[in-house]
Amino acid sequence: MPIRPILRALRHHRFTTALIVLEIALACAVLCNACFIVAGKWSLMHIRSGIDEPALAVVTLDNFDRQRADDLNARVVDGLRRIDGVQSVDLISGLPFLGAGGESTSPDREGKLGSYSTSFYFGDAGTLATLGVELTAGRLPRDSDVVPDDATIVQSVITRSLADRLWPHADPLGKVLWCCHGSGGFRVIGVARELIQDMPRDDASVGNAIFTPQRSGPMLAGQYLLRADPARVSEVLRKARAAMATLAPDATVDDEHTGTLGDLRHRHFRSDRATADMLMGTMAALLAITALGIVGLTGYWVQQRRKQIGIRRAIGATRRDILRHFQIENFLIVGMGIALGVLLAYAFDVALMKFYELPHLPPAYLLVGAVVLWLLGQLAVLGPALRAAAVPPVVATRSV
């Protein structure tokens, strides 16, 4: 089908064409960016943590006397182990989705060879095994690795990605990394395949984490990791939560930081989920409104061009030709809209980057936006185009 006559016909409707092009362009810009943000949130919400989440739960206590932390830990750990269904109980301080201390770490004491934002997890010698963290090199901590709190160099397990950043070309085992302006050294005894930072956001430091076994005491108290059969973990947590009133009457339960790992993940991403939901709603409304606009304007064109359509039909054009005419016309208009929309999408992207630390919009999203809008255009134009194709040739003979 020749395109030239279609373009010439469009020239008679410059204003309406411009309106549809503008609407498509704006829709394309918003759609691409919204899709990009939603995809980012989605992959963030489904990030792998490197720990055996379905089997784990955490109880956090607050407002206890830290000078008597040992007594509290002993009481609570012993009490929790007695709960039916509990497989193991360990002390922890910090976990993914729970929060932890963050510091920058360096391969040298002075921090001149680069520094990397890192999450610090602490626990007892058995914590890593309970978490289900897999090692690629070295070994898990043993009781003999637990050193006094005031030791300058402690034994630690770090993640593969942190090891690769600190020592890109060397075996990390046995090396010491430094934090906190040279005041603390951490000797690597094991390398974990995967363990994400405590509060994953969309940034580069996602795999930087370090685990150090510590003694029960003022610095490691009040947070307990439970492991149970995945099917029973909620029930076990409920019992553990209830047991706190008798096990630790001198403390209060910090409910915000108590839950199964599933709960904690859910809580951590609640605002991301709300944003994603809101954006998906916007996209759906946007597509509906755009389709409505196309239907309205094309419907008007069909009505306006009834006579011309009749003439074309009278001199030999088939219904299919008329249908094609409107479909190709719509394809061209949407194409123009998309071309303009791509420019707008990048402008929006630059504006959004001011508020969000987002990477640049990858071209794939433009392609997705284009395909969606083309399909939407074809769908929206089908009704009016079918009505146009149904115009009988006899219209041409009326009131010429």
Added chain:
Amino acid sequence: MFGYYLDLALRSLRRSKALAAMMVMALAVGIGASMTTLTVAHLLSGDPVPEHSATLYHPQLNPTMPPRLVHEPTSAMDYRSAMDLWSAHRADRQTLVAGSPVKVQVEGSGEPPLPRQMLLTTSDFFPMFDVPFRYGGPWASTDEESHARVAVISSALNDRLFGGADSVGRSLRLRDSDVRIVGVLAPWRPAPRFYDIWNGRYRHGDTESFYNDPEDIYAPLATGLDIFAGQTPVMPVHFCWDMGADGKSMQTDPCAWLSLWVQLSSPAKVRNYAGFLKGYAQQQKRQGRYTSDQTRLQSLMQWLEWNRVVPGTVRMQAWMAQAFLLICLVNTVGLLLTRFLRRSGEIGVRRAMGASRCAVFTQCLVEAALIGLLGGVGGWLLTLLGLWMVRQQPVAYADLAHLDLPMFFGTFAMSVAASLLAGVLPALRASRVPIGFQLKTL
């Protein structure tokens, strides 16, 4: 004439109900999304102390030292600097604030202790920030010197513990100490909780926690420190510049954890105070206690601005909704155009019978405004629905999401303005319909 145009517009709407309904709905959805997000952004960027905010200032110093020297004034101060400035009494009023978790219990009630947030502060806090009291009042400034075991509690905590009765004079167990309640606040919900926020600028828009409810317990600073005596870190310490800090004594640790607020009622006093602050910093630097003599004195609203308090998600949603409204508007332009031009014949007749272009233009705009008004009603309902949805979300500011009067009128103003704007071009087009041609085709 206007009445006649209105009548024409109503007739026209009735003639093509489906299309008119779709237009109104499209406009309403756009206005609803836009106004919901704008209302939330408007509420979150409001003035938390409307009466006094222009006279409230937040002085900042830079007490940090190597190894962790920072290069700008810190959000909070160390104990000594804060006490020096506070006890100098160089402003009309001054107060110190620091938040901390605490467990609270009514002795003999048999209930387990509740975890709550406590604010350590001074008596000026209440008059400075217009904090309303339901029963009793603030403690006396002499209570601070004598480390008196007194406290003020929030109305929510009073409801929870005492069923809303006048609890002044009752005793409350905080941690392991008993304090006497001297005042109960009336409901008070500053948004954001401006007095103990920090580093919002570096949180990449993650500032939702600034909109948490205010603390439930208020106690004199000296009393609060007594209650926590000998305990390792109790404050969510803002920043320590030496890791050697053992957290045993909040008074001597090299950590910034106290915020100072001052009330300065005239520009001259602000200038004087800024000079005093600078002088203090320079003196401390000379004595070798500071590395830097940087200072900053920001008003309350500047402080909120600096902290970029409105959460990034709220801002992004507002931008997205405006882009969406723009699309709805372009859509309305197109649909209005087809509406008007479909009636070219009718317009031709009116023109032939003597109606001026101006009259046709006005008639079209009246119809657009009517659609705008209907869209406004729909938009208002959808805004109420949108705000209800915000209230169902588990966010700190959920309870704040209500439509206030300016935003209510704003909804209709915006809807009518939007539809008039969208109607101008189509109306111009319609008023230019050539008479003869249209009459011929009738």
